[in-house]
Amino acid sequence: MLLDVLGAAQDLGRVQDLTSLLIRYGFGDLARRLGLGRALENAGRLLHWAEPEELARLEPPQRIRRLLEDMGPSFVKLGQILATRIDLLPQDYIDEFCKLQDRAPPLPFDTLKAVLEQDLGAPLEELFAEVDPTPVGAASLSQVHLARLKTGARVVLKIRRPGVRKVVEADLRLLKRLAEIAESRIDEVRRYRPIEIAAQFSRTMRRELDLAAECRNAERVAENFADDPTIVVPKVYWRWTSERLNVQQFIDGIPGRDLASVEASGLDRKLLARRGGAAVLKMVFEDGFFHADPHQGNVFFLPGNRVAFIDFGMVGRLSEARRRELVDLLQGFVERNPGRAVDILLQWAKHDVVDEEALTTDVDALIDSVHSVPLKSLNLPRLINDLVALLREHNLALPSDLALLTKAFISLEGMGRQLDPDFDMMATAEPFLKDLILARYSPKTLARRSRQGLGDMIEVMSGLPADLRKLVKQAQSSNLKLRLDVEKLGEVGDKIERGAARLALALVTSALILGSSIAMTASGGRLPVDVSYFAMFGFLGAMLGGVWIILSIWRGR
Incomplete structure (x- = not known):
């Protein structure tokens, strides 16, 4: 049962929502093959939705893109990750997933203000000269507002949405387990490596949930371009930056588009x-x-x-x-x-x-x-x-x-x-x-690689006496075990087994021929039943066994 596989009854409501969307977009068979139908049935909820005519006219890439959008922020991000896997997906799917936009309805600023003041440890009025309550961007994980410091510097406040981590973690749990089920049960999905994609997606999502990680990335890039005045990376204001909030310099320039x-x-x-x-x-x-x-x-x-x-x-x-x-x-x-x-x-x-x-x-x-x-x-x-x-x-x-x-x-x-x-x-x-x-x-690179190689060799040689001493002790105490894992050894065993079966059948066939010949010779004796009938059946069995052996050897080359 899927609930046992999921191991998280608290995620049942999310399972129901996602399965409803799968059925609505015409992927009910996929839901059943993943075991979701039984999970919903055990939860007491049955779905009987007809596929809307508009969705029926969509091509598969468009349908999946719309499905990901309706599934919510985590799955929009998943689609964006899939858009990077041009090695796995055809170009028409890549083009469609590139259209996924990480947008969400903005939250009222009063809802975010409590989070801001909790993370900053002080009222906003004490830290900023002004904060614009109208967002300049609203995504699934965060919302962006402009502000001005007391020094007059213009900054960008990127604020994580309250409660979003709980939703994302639930989606990641479900996605991991569903990927494992899909890879083990559905042959046509296995080639797309769902477990690998789910793992990559989980790493990406958890990094994006930590808004301070983005600032660390920016500072690392800025350091690499410290000597190049033509490349600009926003300054980070670490005094106010945390996991749920980052504060960066406002870039007043012309957008690339x-x-x-x-x-x-x-x-x-x-x-x-x-x-x-x-x-x-x-x-x-x-x-x-x-x-x-x-x-x-x-x-x-x-x-x-x-x-x-x-x-x-x-x-x-x-x-x-x-x-x-x-x-x-x-x-x-x-x-x-x-x-x-x-x-x-x-x-x-x-x-x-x-x-x-x-x-x-x-x-x-x-x-x-x-x-x-x-x-x-x-x-x-x-x-x-x-x-x-x-x-x-x-x-x-x-x-x-x-x-x-x-x-x-x-x-x-x-x-x-x-x-x-x-x-x-x-x-x-x-x-x-x-x-x-x-x-x-270059000499520098060759010298460094030589030093590394020499260091590895010295480490191996220095540990060799201890390893040999351990090996000798195990041999003396009869605890030394040798394990050989020969590639294709199972195939060799199967061939030996088939050869033994042929040999056994050949012996039975020979016995039938000899026994039938003896019975045919003795058929003139006084017995209740004519022995020649048994001899005839014996010869017939020998002929069938011989034909089987010839065919088996020919097929096995």
Whole structure:
């Protein structure tokens, strides 16, 4: 019973709401296969909704997008996460999920004021010269208001909605368990890796619930650009920032989507595109910590052709090892070495079962399509899309950090093209990629890797005497156990068992032939029944057994 699986009776009301929506949007069969029908029946609630005619005319991607919107804030966020998984979903689903907007009806300011004063520890009038009660933005998790400090500085107050953590945690519990059920029961869903997506989604949601985490992300990016006056990140006012409230500098600039104002202000659109692109690429390839959603709503343009980034709720992280893998993959393409590229893809795929020969053939064909193209002329977004399509064809998935990277690249390319139709992201990325390739073989990097390797070797060698002493003691006390896990050993056992069965049947067949021959010879004796009948049945059984043995050996090759 699903309630036993869920293990949380307090979530039953949420289960009922979600199941109602699944049925309304025509996914009643999915609800039944997940066991939700029985949960509702045990709760005493039966649903008999007819599918509205309007919904019946929707294509599946549109239907799922509408369903996620009606399911509430957590599932809108889930759709936005799915929009980053271009390695798992077809493009029509990605395009539809990109339309999901995290909007919610604004709460009255009086409702939020109590939360504000509780977190700040003082009445608002003592801390701020003014607070605008009209929100400038209202999302599912938080609401944004403008304010002015006593010093005259304009700030943005981002306030978490009261009670939202409880709702989100309930949704995360349900989603985790439903993902486990779906992956174990529904074959056509398993290839989309619901457990992996649910885990990625849970990490993202919990980070976004902590509004102070966004400020920590912003400060880390600001520190990385401390020497670049053309890139602006809002200042954080830590005195008033907490888990439920963050206070940041107000950026008074032109929104990225307002291109008419950019043109009217005399800013250089080509220069803005290059600076914005170079900033994101620096975050990715040099810092390993990047804004994962650099779309036009999160970018402002300031006098002096400066670029400001806001909203660091969704960030990506790339370890040094992952950046080396990206360079290896790119070198595999540039050097026309499909084996090198396939090794990286298989390393990312982890435990997936892959036809390596077919994958190598397809990668080789993809390399042919870009071979002899100068690095500066390579269309990186198109290459990423082609590579991701190839991964989908072979049922491979990218690690979650690389899925965010592909989203950042696609958003960056879109923003750059809006500003400058001739924007070439590969030309902007070329210096960073060359620096990465050179850095791999620089004396400093080789020395550091050698020190790490030497340190690991010394640690292993220093622990070797103790390990050998432990091994000898176990052998002396007869406690030493050897376990061999031979791949495909079960298959070998099955073959031995089938061979033994054939041998046994062959012996029975031989016995039938001999016995029937003896019975046929003795058929002239005086017996109640003519023995020749038994001999005939014996020969017939021997013939059938012989035919079975021949067919079995032929099929087993």
